Amino acid sequence: MCMKKFKGINELRRIMSFMRPRMLKYSIGVIGNNLSAALGLNIVMAFIYKDMVNSAVNRDITLLVKSIIIALVTLTIASFICTSLTYMYNKCIRYTMTEIRQKTFFHMECLPINQFERRHSGDTLSRMTNDLNNIEYIYADGISGMLYAIIVGVSAAISMFALNWKIALYTIGLGIITFYINTCFANSFRNINDKIQQGYGKMTELISDLFSGIQLIKLFHLEDLILKKYNKSNDNIKDLIVVRTRKYAVLDSINSIIGGLSFIGIVIIGGMMALKKNTDFGTVMAFIKLQGNISFMFFQAGSLITEFQRVLAGASRLFELLDEPIESQIENMHSQSIGSNAIEMRNVVFQYSSEKVVLNNFNISVPINQKVALVGSSGCGKSTIIKILLGFYTVNNGSIEVCGKSINSYTLPELRNLMSYVPQDTYLFDGTIEENIRYGKRNASQQDVIEAAIAANAHEFILNQPEGYNTQIGERGARLSGGQRQRIAIARAFLKNAPILLLDEATSSLDSESENQVQIALESLMRGRTVIVIAHRLSTIENADKIYVVAKGKIVECGKHEELINNGGLYKKLHELQFKNIAV
Ligand SMILES: Nc1ncnc2c1ncn2[C@@H]1O[C@H](COP(=O)(O)OP(=O)(O)OP(=O)(O)O)[C@@H](O)[C@H]1O
Numbered sequence: 001m002c003m004k005k006f007k008g009i010n011e012l013r014r015i016m017s018f019m020r021p022r023m024l025k026y027s028i029g030v031i032g033n034n035l036s037a038a039l040g041l042n043i044v045m046a047f048i049y050k051d052m053v054n055s056a057v058n059r060d061i062t063l064l065v066k067s068i069i070i071a072l073v074t075l076t077i078a079s080f081i082c083t084s085l086t087y088m089y090n091k092c093i094r095y096t097m098t099e100i101r102q103k104t105f106f107h108m109e110c111l112p113i114n115q116f117e118r119r120h121s122g123d124t125l126s127r128m129t130n131d132l133n134n135i136e137y138i139y140a141d142g143i144s145g146m147l148y149a150i151i152v153g154v155s156a157a158i159s160m161f162a163l164n165w166k167i168a169l170y171t172i173g174l175g176i177i178t179f180y181i182n183t184c185f186a187n188s189f190r191n192i193n194d195k196i197q198q199g200y201g202k203m204t205e206l207i208s209d210l211f212s213g214i215q216l217i218k219l220f221h222l223e224d225l226i227l228k229k230y231n232k233s234n235d236n237i238k239d240l241i242v243v244r245t246r247k248y249a250v251l252d253s254i255n256s257i258i259g260g261l262s263f264i265g266i267v268i269i270g271g272m273m274a275l276k277k278n279t280d281f282g283t284v285m286a287f288i289k290l291q292g293n294i295s296f297m298f299f300q301a302g303s304l305i306t307e308f309q310r311v312l313a314g315a316s317r318l319f320e321l322l323d324e325p326i327e328s329q330i331e332n333m334h335s336q337s338i339g340s341n342a343i344e345m346r347n348v349v350f351q352y353s354s355e356k357v358v359l360n361n362f363n364i365s366v367p368i369n370q371k372v373a374l375v376g377s378s379g380c381g382k383s384t385i386i387k388i389l390l391g392f393y394t395v396n397n398g399s400i401e402v403c404g405k406s407i408n409s410y411t412l413p414e415l416r417n418l419m420s421y422v423p424q425d426t427y428l429f430d431g432t433i434e435e436n437i438r439y440g441k442r443n444a445s446q447q448d449v450i451e452a453a454i455a456a457n458a459h460e461f462i463l464n465q466p467e468g469y470n471t472q473i474g475e476r477g478a479r480l481s482g483g484q485r486q487r488i489a490i491a492r493a494f495l496k497n498a499p500i501l502l503l504d505e506a507t508s509s510l511d512s513e514s515e516n517q518v519q520i521a522l523e524s525l526m527r528g529r530t531v532i533v534i535a536h537r538l539s540t541i542e543n544a545d546k547i548y549v550v551a552k553g554k555i556v557e558c559g560k561h562e563e564l565i566n567n568g569g570l571y572k573k574l575h576e577l578q579f580k581n582i583a584v
Pocket residue numbers: 117352353358376377378379380381382383384385
């Protein structure tokens with residue numbers, strides 16, 4: 001049987017669960033509105049129709065006036081009720097959709113970093129916009145349309161049985177066939193809609209790549225290649241929609257043929273009855289109207305099920321996001337201190353996925369207020385250490401202490417409050433310079449913001465901007481130079497004033513003037529704090545209290561700059577390599 005494996009029932013249940021807080025109002029609105037529309041504007045009208053035809057046939061003016069008055073009163077009352085109740089349930093829909101958006105956004109904020117790395121931002125964007133917005137269809141047209149069809153159809157069927165049960169059986173029989181055929185198509189529509197929604201997700205990925213990589217596209221003349229990918233994705237959606245349209249066309253023709261058969265049958269049966277004087281002409285007209293309503297119910301219910309499948313395909317993609325587990329931290333029962341260092345990592349083992357161990361029995365100690373540098377070749381695991389300390393990932397084995405306590409004994413906000421992180425590629429939000437600095441401490445006074453900017457060597461360039469601290473910096477701070485963005489990030493860290501500073505040096509991408517400005521700001525930020533710096537230029541860490549050299553996820557050397565040079569190991573090699581590159 002086609003109905004036995006109706007896909008999407010769980011998604012439908014879940015969509016309705018969002019409406020729970022205002023279910024009563026929504027139900028009254030939808031049911032009341034459809035009852036008055038279906039009964040007032042349809043069924044009563046069928047009977048009035050009958051009286052009007054009979055009054056014309058029998059030249060009965062009193063019956064005509066009576067039916068006109070009833071029609072006017074019914075129409076006025078039903079329209080008034082419908083408008084008020086439509087407003088009522090639409091308000092419920094607005095509030096519920098707003099809540100779903102809030103919930104989704106908040107959930108995304110709470111997801112661990114690796115979930116963001118797993119999926120393309122374009123695809124996520126498509127789920128959070130297209131797929132989410134489509135849910136509104138269920139609340140508005142879907143449920144309401146289905147209810148309207150059922151009320152109109154059932155009340156028409158009852159009225160028809162009251163008038164003539166044989167005609168009623170004939171019409172309902174054909175209606176059931178229509179409904180059955182429509183539901184047979186439902187799962188195949190769902191499968192195709194799943195593919196179309198995935199296709200839209202892929203297309204949004206390509207659009208998002210166009211924005212993020214436009215410079216690269218132009219630089220390497222990738223226009224053709226990217227366009228080809230876009231066209232492929234676009235064509236794929238077109239092909240799927242053509243297939244869906246073809247199926248719709250087949251279904252529509254079947255529906256129309258059955259609708260036609262139903263109508264012709266009524267005309268023949270009703271006409272013969274009228275000729276044999278078994279019924280009056282008005283009743284035959286009422287039959288025709290009621291038959292339309294019954295056919296409408298089965299047709300509408302069937303086509304709504306296929307339309308539901310389009311929306312539910314998107315909803316299931318949204319629910320996939322909402323079902324991803326949020327960032328969590330397992331409370332460590334043995335959080336007793338094992339040292340007085342600001343940071344201590346012991347025998348840490350970590351891997352992103354099952355294939356490759358990134359940190360393998362990794363050990364470092366960072367005493368309070370000391371500056372420790374991590375060096376090593378690309379991909380050896382330096383940034384991973386920072387991500388672990390920030391609580392973005394949990395380790396597979398070993399222990400980590402921060403300020404004398406196990407990392408697991410902190411909540412994530414507590415842990416992150418202890419640290420400022422200045423990454424290589426600073427992210428700035430669209431907004432003003434002041435807003436961007438203030439993210440370091442949201443309740444900071446304007447004076448605090450200015451002082452942080454002065455300390456970060458940024459005050460002067462900020463004052464030279466068209467609107468000073470109120471200057472809009474554009475998406476990702478596009479209207480600022482790399483060095484300026486970096487100094488705003490440093491000002492943010494000053495304002496946060498955390499005792500531990502994690503620094504991923506970004507000096508390599510800056511010119512010497514900018515590098516100098518940023519270096520001055522960083523030196524000042526590092527003063528009086530515990531610092532872990534990932535050094536890309538070894539010249540900047542010659543004065544570090546300790547340098548750890550990382551290779552293959554392990555510490556292979558450690559000491560001060562001179563000691564490591566004298567040891568003649570990996571550090572010396574890296575140093576010579578860099579020196580040679582600069583000399584060239
Ligand atoms: N999100 C991730 N998922 C899976 N593997 C990752 C992820 N991030 C990094 N890696 C892998 O982990 C290893 C260490 O990467 P990491 O970014 O820590 O290196 P790094 O020393 O900071 O390199 P670089 O100096 O080039 O920035 C690399 O082999 C990298 O491919």
